[in-house]
Amino acid sequence: MSFRSSVVSLAGFLALAACAPNVHSSAIRGAGYIRLDEIIKHHPLYGQLSQLDDAIAAIGLQSVPRQVPLGASQIAAQTKELNQELQDAQVRANKILAQKQRDYENRENQAVSAALAAAGIHGSGAAAAAQMSGASSQQAAQAARAADSDLMAYQQNVIAQDSAASSTIAKQLQVQAAQEFRAKAEELTQNETDLSLRLTQSDAAARLAIKMRLSNLALDPAARKQAQDQLAAINAKESAQIDAQRNADAATLRAYRAELDRQTGDSIRNQVGAIHQQTRSKLEERRNEVGSQIRSLGAPAMPSNVPPDVQARIAQIHRQFIGEFRADAAKTIADYNATKSDLDRQFAALHGADVGATGAAGRELDALQKRRGELYQQMVAQVKNDARRLAKERGFSIVFSEIWSAAGGYDLTNQVIADMQGQHE
Amino acid sequence: MKIRSAILVVAAASLAMWMAPGAIAADLTDVGYIDQAELANLPVFIMANRQLAIYKSQLEGQFNGQVKRARSDADKQQIAMQFQQQLNDKQREIVGPLFQRATYAIAAVSASRNLTVIVDKRVVIYGGQDITKDVEAVFASPQAVQPPAATPPPSEIGYVDQSVLDGVSKVQTANNTMNQFESTQRSIFSAKMATARSAGDKQQILQQYNKTISDKQDQLLKPLVDQTRAATSDVARKKNLLLVLDKADVLYGGTDITTDVQNELSK
Numbered sequence: 203m204s205f206r207s208s209v210v211s212l213a214g215f216l217a218l219a220a221c222a223p224n225v226h227s228s229a230i231r232g233a234g235y236i237r238l239d240e241i242i243k244h245h246p247l248y249g250q251l252s253q254l255d256d257a258i259a260a261i262g263l264q265s266v267p268r269q270v271p272l273g274a275s276q277i278a279a280q281t282k283e284l285n286q287e288l289q290d291a292q293v294r295a296n297k298i299l300a301q302k303q304r305d306y307e308n309r310e311n312q313a314v315s316a317a318l319a320a321a322g323i324h325g326s327g328a329a330a331a332a333q334m335s336g337a338s339s340q341q342a343a344q345a346a347r348a349a350d351s352d353l354m355a356y357q358q359n360v361i362a363q364d365s366a367a368s369s370t371i372a373k374q375l376q377v378q379a380a381q382e383f384r385a386k387a388e389e390l391t392q393n394e395t396d397l398s399l400r401l402t403q404s405d406a407a408a409r410l411a412i413k414m415r416l417s418n419l420a421l422d423p424a425a426r427k428q429a430q431d432q433l434a435a436i437n438a439k440e441s442a443q444i445d446a447q448r449n450a451d452a453a454t455l456r457a458y459r460a461e462l463d464r465q466t467g468d469s470i471r472n473q474v475g476a477i478h479q480q481t482r483s484k485l486e487e488r489r490n491e492v493g494s495q496i497r498s499l500g501a502p503a504m505p506s507n508v509p510p511d512v513q514a515r516i517a518q519i520h521r522q523f524i525g526e527f528r529a530d531a532a533k534t535i536a537d538y539n540a541t542k543s544d545l546d547r548q549f550a551a552l553h554g555a556d557v558g559a560t561g562a563a564g565r566e567l568d569a570l571q572k573r574r575g576e577l578y579q580q581m582v583a584q585v586k587n588d589a590r591r592l593a594k595e596r597g598f599s600i601v602f603s604e605i606w607s608a609a610g611g612y613d614l615t616n617q618v619i620a621d622m623q624g625q626h627e
Numbered sequence: 628m629k630i631r632s633a634i635l636v637v638a639a640a641s642l643a644m645w646m647a648p649g650a651i652a653a654d655l656t657d658v659g660y661i662d663q664a665e666l667a668n669l670p671v672f673i674m675a676n677r678q679l680a681i682y683k684s685q686l687e688g689q690f691n692g693q694v695k696r697a698r699s700d701a702d703k704q705q706i707a708m709q710f711q712q713q714l715n716d717k718q719r720e721i722v723g724p725l726f727q728r729a730t731y732a733i734a735a736v737s738a739s740r741n742l743t744v745i746v747d748k749r750v751v752i753y754g755g756q757d758i759t760k761d762v763e764a765v766f767a768s769p770q771a772v773q774p775p776a777a778t779p780p781p782s783e784i785g786y787v788d789q790s791v792l793d794g795v796s797k798v799q800t801a802n803n804t805m806n807q808f809e810s811t812q813r814s815i816f817s818a819k820m821a822t823a824r825s826a827g828d829k830q831q832i833l834q835q836y837n838k839t840i841s842d843k844q845d846q847l848l849k850p851l852v853d854q855t856r857a858a859t860s861d862v863a864r865k866k867n868l869l870l871v872l873d874k875a876d877v878l879y880g881g882t883d884i885t886t887d888v889q890n891e892l893s894k
Contacts, residue, residue: 231783232654233869236752260833263817385814586752593753599654600754606787607856607871609863 223612225597232599233611236589236618238582244619245581254574261567313519321512356488386458390451397447401440409436589618655869658784659742659756661878666729669763675721682717686710732765733758733879734775743782744880750872779880785868786877787859788885795892798855801847808843812836858891859884 225232242248412433415421421429508516586603592614593601601614666672690710697703736758737745745758765772792798816836823829862884863871871884 226654231869232656232754234753235870256830256833256837259837260820260829263813263820263833263836382814382818385811386818388811389815590753598753599656600658601752602750602870602872603752604750604873604876605870606789606873607859607863608869609860609871610869 225599225612229610230612231610232597234593234596234598234601234614235605235608235611236585236601236603237613237615238585238603240615241585241589241618241622242578242581244623245585246622247577247581251574251577251581254570254577258567258570258574261570310519314516317512317515317519318508321509321515323508323512382462383455383459387455390454394444394447394451398440398444401443405436405440409433412436585618585622588622589614592617592621655783656756657741657743657780657782658751658754659737659740659745659758660748660751661733661745661762662748662757662759663878665759666763666766669766671725672722675725679718679721682721683714686714686717728772729762729766730879731772731774732762734779735765735772736761737779737879738775738777741780742880743780744784745878746784746872746881747876747878750876782881783867783869784877784880785863785866785871785882785884786874787871787888788874788883791885791889792855792892795889798851798892801851805843805847808847809840812839812843855888855892859888862887862891 223230225234242251245251412429415429416426416433589601589603598612598614602611667676690706693706693710694703697706733745736742740756740758740761742756742758746755748757748759793802816832816839819832820829823832859871863869866882866884866887868882868884872881874883874885
């Protein structure tokens with residue numbers, strides 16, 4: 203190595219030494235730190251991270267649920283309609299229940315009569331059958347009254363539940379409608395402001411020239427009037443354009459409001475229609491459930507003149523009916539539970555819960571967030587490795603990341619960025 | 628030769644300044660750290676978490692049943708609060724004693740090594756003393772772990788509780804305003820996004836959205852963040868602290884300057 207090159211090398215080292223901090227000074231005390239967020243922004247993979255962030259944000263924007271506002275009067279009308287449907291359903295259910303009761307009595311009577319006839323019991327047998335049928339009827343009538351009462355209470359409960367849900371929807375959707383409308387109004391106001399600014403800027407030169415002419419005291423009255431007219435014309439032109447924009451915006455807002463209302467109507471009809479359907483199923487299944495309870499009543503008392511083997515046959519007939527009705531009831535209850543789950547889900551959705559609304563977007567979002575997390579961790583690990591190496595080379599005792607604030611210590615952020623970029627150039 | 632000698636002398640002096648450790652002030656060597664993830668993997672913590680998860684699952688069943696019977700949103704909220712309280716109580720009952728023992732173990736190890744602050748491993752990139760194994764050993768020992776006899780010695784590492792600072796009136800107002808703004812902008816831009824015809828349009832809308840939010844953050848939050856950091860630095864300097872961390876990263880010791888910063892911010 204020549205003397206000259208030695209001097210150059212040494213000078214370079216000295217320059218470095220002069221620029222480098224004394225990490226053991228009282229202000230630094232061997233402690234360094236990095237600003238991780240800042241370094242990440244300079245990482246070679248930051249572009250990819252940003253793309254993922256954009257994709258996540260885009261899904262977030264696209265999957266904002268488009269909920270439609272609903273007026274309180276509309277809610278009241280829909281609730282009234284719902285109540286009417288429920289009452290109709292009750293009447294229908296009661297009729298069907300009564301018919302089923304009669305069918306049950308007839309079928310059981312026929313089966314018992316046939317059994318008695320087969321056993322050669324006539325006359326008194328018919329009376330016995332009638333007596334047994336009477337007992338069944340009495341029990342069935344009591345059960346029917348209880349069922350009717352139970353169904354009434356159930357119906358009231360369903361109506362109250364639906365009314366509460368409707369009321370909540372009204373409040374939520376009104377707030378959302380107001381937000382959407384306000385957002386649109388703000389957007390249009392911003393457009394008007396932008397237009398005003400653009401016009402002012404575009405006319406600035408002409409306006410300035412006219413004002414300069416007007417400031418000339420020696421201007422003759424005719425020329426002054428002409429200049430003033432020109433200025434007024436510019437102002438009028440701008441005002442006209444802004445007014446036109448404002449009128450157009452007002453029309454846009456009115457149309458937007460009408461569109462919001464229309465969407466609200468569509469949405470509520472769909473939602474309430476679905477509720478009606480569920481409610482009908484709910485009531486019908488409840489009625490079936492009650493019916494099965496009626497059918498599971500104990501066997502009627504046997505007349506004393508019926509031989510034991512015939513009694514056994516009649517009891518077997520009764521058990522057969524009970525078995526059939528229990529099977530029906532079990533299926534009905536299972537269906538009811540499934541419907542109830544659907545209803546609960548629907549009510550939850552109406553109360554604002556996120557129930558699968560995101561769907562495929564949600565799954566895509568999860569996948570993107572996972573990829574984003576992995577990439578970020580990879581970048582952080584690399585940054586920390588670089589920082590660790592620098593810290594060791596420069597003799598630091600400790601280096602922190604993600605500090606809140608620094609009153610001392612040494613900020614290694616720029617060195618890490620330079621080092622990282624140097625490695626990837 | 629005179630030039631060469633002179634250069635060598637200067638070089639030697641510079642080298643001495645650069646390389647001599649502790650020549651001016653002693654380095655910060657009283658900082659320890661713990662790998663919390665490793666500690667959480669101790670069998671006793673895993674068992675406690677399992678126990679808690681089972682309890683939580685049972686509680687959720689009861690909660691769902693009660694919520695279905697609730698008549699109003701207020702009822703639901705009340706029920707949710709009650710169940711959360713029950714879960715918190717159970718957590719305290721199951722995990723509380725373990726946390727206390729862990730804290731005593733950290734204090735004991737910290738005292739034996741003359742450490743003034745123990746932080747989470749995540750925030751230490753280089754240096755510091757890893758006391759995870761020592762703490763595990765004390766924690767797992769059959770003997771009772773005694774509570775620390777004295778508070779940890781003063782530390783040059785400070786910390787602030789961000790959740791407390793978030794409660795400062797102007798910070799709260801700014802955060803609320805920002806949330807409101809974001810909500811409004813989301814509505815505006817999601818409506819725009821719905822009418823976008825091409826990927827290019829969507830990209831442009833997204834960029835506008837990001838810029839709108841970012842500009843508002845710069846306008847609304849950045850001044851407050853800067854003010855908070857400046858206030859923190861001022862307090863830290865007055866208290867002769869080197870660095871200030873977030874409370875969430877400090878496990879034991881350190882100097883709490885939250886109240887001082889809060890007072891500065893409230894002025």
